[in-house]
Amino acid sequence: MTIIVPDKGSGTTVVLVLVLMLLSFVFISPSLHAEAAGEYIAIRKQGAGKVALVLDRSASKGSKESGLAQNLDAIIKDGLIFSDLFSVLPPPSNIRTGGDGKGSSLNFGALSSVGAEVYAGGTVSRKSGKVNLGMEVYDTFGTKLLMKKTYTGSEDQLRAMGHAFCADLIELLTGKKSYFGSKIVFVSNKTGSKEIYQCDFDGQGIQQLTNFRSISLTPVFSPDGTRLAYTSYTSGKPTLYIRSMSDNSIAAVGKNGVSVDPGWRNGSEVATTLSFEGDQEIYLVRMDGGISRRLTNSRGIDVSPTFSPDGKLMAFVSSRNGMPQIFIQDVQSGQTRRLTYSGRYNTQPSWSPSGDKIAYSTWEKSGEINIFVINADGTGLKRLTSGVRENESPSWSPDGSMIVFTSNRQGGKKLYIMSSTGESQRRLLQMDGEQMQPSWSLFR
Amino acid sequence: MGQAVMSALFLFMIKYQDAMKTGIKGFLIIAMIATAGCSSKSAVTPTDSGTDSSSSMQGGSSSGTVSSSGSYGFDEWQTGPLGDVFFDYDSSILAAEAQSRLTQNAAWLKSNAGKSVVIEGHCDDRGTSEYNIALGDRRAVTAKEFIARLGVSASRLETVTYGEERPFDKGQNEEAWAKNRRAHFVVK
Numbered sequence: 341m342t343i344i345v346p347d348k349g350s351g352t353t354v355v356l357v358l359v360l361m362l363l364s365f366v367f368i369s370p371s372l373h374a375e376a377a378g379e380y381i382a383i384r385k386q387g388a389g390k391v392a393l394v395l396d397r398s399a400s401k402g403s404k405e406s407g408l409a410q411n412l413d414a415i416i417k418d419g420l421i422f423s424d425l426f427s428v429l430p431p432p433s434n435i436r437t438g439g440d441g442k443g444s445s446l447n448f449g450a451l452s453s454v455g456a457e458v459y460a461g462g463t464v465s466r467k468s469g470k471v472n473l474g475m476e477v478y479d480t481f482g483t484k485l486l487m488k489k490t491y492t493g494s495e496d497q498l499r500a501m502g503h504a505f506c507a508d509l510i511e512l513l514t515g516k517k518s519y520f521g522s523k524i525v526f527v528s529n530k531t532g533s534k535e536i537y538q539c540d541f542d543g544q545g546i547q548q549l550t551n552f553r554s555i556s557l558t559p560v561f562s563p564d565g566t567r568l569a570y571t572s573y574t575s576g577k578p579t580l581y582i583r584s585m586s587d588n589s590i591a592a593v594g595k596n597g598v599s600v601d602p603g604w605r606n607g608s609e610v611a612t613t614l615s616f617e618g619d620q621e622i623y624l625v626r627m628d629g630g631i632s633r634r635l636t637n638s639r640g641i642d643v644s645p646t647f648s649p650d651g652k653l654m655a656f657v658s659s660r661n662g663m664p665q666i667f668i669q670d671v672q673s674g675q676t677r678r679l680t681y682s683g684r685y686n687t688q689p690s691w692s693p694s695g696d697k698i699a700y701s702t703w704e705k706s707g708e709i710n711i712f713v714i715n716a717d718g719t720g721l722k723r724l725t726s727g728v729r730e731n732e733s734p735s736w737s738p739d740g741s742m743i744v745f746t747s748n749r750q751g752g753k754k755l756y757i758m759s760s761t762g763e764s765q766r767r768l769l770q771m772d773g774e775q776m777q778p779s780w781s782l783f784r
Numbered sequence: 785m786g787q788a789v790m791s792a793l794f795l796f797m798i799k800y801q802d803a804m805k806t807g808i809k810g811f812l813i814i815a816m817i818a819t820a821g822c823s824s825k826s827a828v829t830p831t832d833s834g835t836d837s838s839s840s841m842q843g844g845s846s847s848g849t850v851s852s853s854g855s856y857g858f859d860e861w862q863t864g865p866l867g868d869v870f871f872d873y874d875s876s877i878l879a880a881e882a883q884s885r886l887t888q889n890a891a892w893l894k895s896n897a898g899k900s901v902v903i904e905g906h907c908d909d910r911g912t913s914e915y916n917i918a919l920g921d922r923r924a925v926t927a928k929e930f931i932a933r934l935g936v937s938a939s940r941l942e943t944v945t946y947g948e949e950r951p952f953d954k955g956q957n958e959e960a961w962a963k964n965r966r967a968h969f970v971v972k
Contacts, residue, residue: 578917641918
């Protein structure tokens, strides 16, 4: 277990303190569970409580600074609430001893008495046109400094600064990189035709990426975010395009028949379904749109490839046995096994970034479509949605803690998020029209 | 009389689709064969080996897929000379009536050698959209291959799938879904 501690302070001491703090969670707090699980500390198990955190108002001097501090406090608070890891408590009135000025110190007794386990607070200042956010995080039981770090940026980078702190705090407490900075790309018919859009991980900053007035579908970012693969009808037929995000240059997969529903394999290849040989088979294509090689070879539909993080295994949908089911193929050997046996119509697989799980959707007898998660070895099947109409197109957050999906539970199709175990299901964004086919970026 | 029985049969099939799929199918096939004799055309004789005549659910000539002309494949959305063909749920298998319609389409194409067609594959909007894009492709390609086998040059037959993206009928019932599961012919 390695925990990277930001600058300042003594690294070994802080790690020691953190370990002690986690031990104290186990013995003191009934709502927290900390345990080593693989390479990270799972601070919050399924159904367990959240970390009680007091987020202090950032200190500042001057009215300009005060406004910036208010914005930053709101961004940080929203970011921490979004993570679903924290109960964010208001600071108690007697949070400081010795007044507000210099020489005052945190009143850990007061923090503990309101149930706070962690305290976070900062100062906002300006220097040569830049905003500085200095953040400190304390373990309130141990009264120890856990983290002290300064974030610097221009005034239009407040969101990035606040989210950088949120990411650091969550990484400190969970040992895992978070999703702050990641994007979600999706399809919406808001303008009357299906176009591709992106937004930040929290549904903010919606941006329209295409204006083709055609049908555009199934967008997916490359793992490094430099390219976007999608299918569009701009040529009259569904064709796969790979677009460079830096110079907007586009490569097309110029084969007859369809080329649809791309899935990235590592950063350098895209798998997609092509039908130019008469049957819908999955092929690997290069960045220039040329075919690298054919992966599947079975009568019937093969579609919707998604890869294990190491690129060695591909999960996909096949109708080779009749109704669509999910299969896993070893890319090197071609050896294939069926993954799903429960449910008659299983599609839309999405391989988790940690590599152990696959999310997918089942069209159930009741008429509902629900999202399930299954281990890559076929064990541990779990239903994540239920009783709320059609829930489709699951896609994992880059840290694997959340899943974005489409649901029509409130009428038209909209984007929702939930934890990877199905808790805290909520709308991701407010936008006109329908939204569908979300794909969460691996970069952040 | 044959038409009336077929009509009743088709309505029955729509209503009890699920049950039919499991158990009543056999009875229906027998019933359809029995009524075929009084029908104007031989509705259940497969013309292509390897197809499944038992999946001829779309064959009902009284369904909403048929215009007042009463001819399979023509409805308010099909105004060209070539009729459309319809498919069973999650299927790209050509039922007997679809094969009959495609045979007539092939004959028209042979006597209109200068014309080419776009065959659009469509699906109902149940299920999931990525799979339906592939299914629509399969429907269009299946229709194309059938016509090509009858001697029409494949270069005159273009296919495009729309999956569930362009439904003909936006209704959420079996009648609408049945209309949307089609290969749609557009003469260029």
